[in-house]
Amino acid sequence: MLLRVVIIGAGGHAKVIIEAVRAQGGEVVGLVAQANDSAPVLGAPILGGDEVLPALRAQSLDAAIIAIGNNALRERLGRKAQSLGFALPHVVHPTAFLSPSARLGAGVVVMARAVVGTDTSVADLAIINTAAAVDHDNSIGLAAHIAPGCALAGTVRVGARALVGVGSALRPGIRVGADAIIGAGSTVVADVPDAAMVGGAPARPLRRRDSL
Ligand code: JB3
Numbered sequence: 506m507l508l509r510v511v512i513i514g515a516g517g518h519a520k521v522i523i524e525a526v527r528a529q530g531g532e533v534v535g536l537v538a539q540a541n542d543s544a545p546v547l548g549a550p551i552l553g554g555d556e557v558l559p560a561l562r563a564q565s566l567d568a569a570i571i572a573i574g575n576n577a578l579r580e581r582l583g584r585k586a587q588s589l590g591f592a593l594p595h596v597v598h599p600t601a602f603l604s605p606s607a608r609l610g611a612g613v614v615v616m617a618r619a620v621v622g623t624d625t626s627v628a629d630l631a632i633i634n635t636a637a638a639v640d641h642d643n644s645i646g647l648a649a650h651i652a653p654g655c656a657l658a659g660t661v662r663v664g665a666r667a668l669v670g671v672g673s674a675l676r677p678g679i680r681v682g683a684d685a686i687i688g689a690g691s692t693v694v695a696d697v698p699d700a701a702m703v704g705g706a707p708a709r710p711l712r713r714r715d716s717l
Pocket of ligand 1: 519
């Protein structure tokens, strides 16, 4: 049961997280974002920028959710929140399936209708997004993002901060390197090196981000 949380970020991902927190019976006290964010998000007020986090902690608000899609930024802000003494609870939407043998790190979010399978580990601050299926014996790395509708077969390993783009399919045993990017709708049948950008069916190296 989630207690009272502050959301870090105020964009589209924060909206999804707010509804997931509320669906679990939690309370969103407010959001901490950048100066250009001023309007409430789904009725949750903007409390200020990151500079207000120590004061929020001093008011015994002790749980934060990092609701930002950029993987490197989410990792950085998650570590900053932890250094200030915030706990990073999981957010698991009530319609998601979480295997009893699945293991979630701090600040992991599992969105609506997602599946985290048998004996799979998900490291701190990773996102298992809407209706993504991560099957048995997977290892999802620190602050990685498995985008909506992905299908990861058994024993897949995804490195830290990697992005597996929306609707991608990964065959059993595939290794995706740290900071790699897999473009939307890819079929991945070979390992992806660290920091590589690949896309297509079957996935091939891409030169430019706009091909993703
Ligand atoms: O694809 C899906 C289903 N969701 C995407 C998600 C995973 O990533 C979504 O479509 C977007 O592509 C993206 O969502 P996100 O991160 O909410 O994107 P955006 O709408 O650009 O919002 C970023 C938020 O982070 C904004 O509110 C920024 O003000 C905030 N932000 C940026 N830097 C920051 C900082 N907030 C804080 N507290 N501190 C920062 O340093």
